[in-house]
Amino acid sequence: GNSVTQMEGPVTLSEEAFLTINCTYTATGYPSLFWYVQYPGEGLQLLLKATKADDKGSNKGFEATYRKETTSFHLEKGSVQVSDSAVYFCALSDRGNAGNMLTFGGGTRLMVKP
Amino acid sequence: EAGVVQSPRYKIIEKKQPVAFWCNPISGHNTLYWYRQNLGQGPELLIRYENEEAVDDSQLPKDRFSAERLKGVDSTLKIQPAELGDSAVYLCASSLRGEHSYEQYFGPGTRLTVT
Numbered sequence: 001g002n003s004v005t006q007m008e009g010p011v012t013l014s015e016e017a018f019l020t021i022n023c024t025y026t027a028t029g030y031p032s033l034f035w036y037v038q039y040p041g042e043g044l045q046l047l048l049k050a051t052k053a054d055d056k057g058s059n060k061g062f063e064a065t066y067r068k069e070t071t072s073f074h075l076e077k078g079s080v081q082v083s084d085s086a087v088y089f090c091a092l093s094d095r096g097n098a099g100n101m102l103t104f105g106g107g108t109r110l111m112v113k114p
Numbered sequence: 115e116a117g118v119v120q121s122p123r124y125k126i127i128e129k130k131q132p133v134a135f136w137c138n139p140i141s142g143h144n145t146l147y148w149y150r151q152n153l154g155q156g157p158e159l160l161i162r163y164e165n166e167e168a169v170d171d172s173q174l175p176k177d178r179f180s181a182e183r184l185k186g187v188d189s190t191l192k193i194q195p196a197e198l199g200d201s202a203v204y205l206c207a208s209s210l211r212g213e214h215s216y217e218q219y220f221g222p223g224t225r226l227t228v229t
């Protein structure tokens with residue numbers, strides 16, 4: 001079956017530090033990959049996506065590249081801000097028999113200190 | 115554009131009591147999902163609707179959980195009777211069909227506490 005593994009948190013950084021949150025996946029088909037963010041008290045929001053190998057998704061300074069050879073989709077940001085403090089979820093959608101079902105990782109909490 | 119609306123936002127009940135959650139998806143979104151998110155974990159799909167038809171309910175504990183999506187718009191998720199292990203956040207999401215069907219939009223969730 002499909003699964004997503006991401007690094008456990010919390011990740012604590014100072015403002016303007018470089019961020020990497022690792023994500024690897026296992027899929028039976030050819031998935032699309034996503035990063036969702038969940039701010040305190042809010043629902044999950046789509047942060048970025050990539051639908052095929054070597055695609056780079058980007059949004060709000062965050063980037064992630066779909067690496068089929070390493071089955072990874074690591075999230076990066078060059079300079080984090082306090083407002084980036086949230087929980088980040090890596091997810092995949094297998095466009096095969098699973099239809100549009102999203103499989104999520106366990107989430108990584110990011111805490112950015114001023 | 116209004117997002118996915120869920121109510122209530124919080125619910126505290128005693129075990130063995132019934133509870134219901136309501137979801138109004140984004141206008142025009144044919145596909146509706148219910149997820150359960152346990153503390154410190156990612157969401158897990160309970161059921162997916164295409165219009166009014168439940169097309170994937172394999173993860174729904176059917177002995178106590180039920181869902182409906184009358185007229186293919188709003189949806190209700192019910193638990194009867196609730197158990198302590200049902201304490202979680204219940205998330206509703208919706209999406210379009212076709213090319214962008216994998217982009218799901220989530221509501222804020224209903225946090226259920228069973229005592």
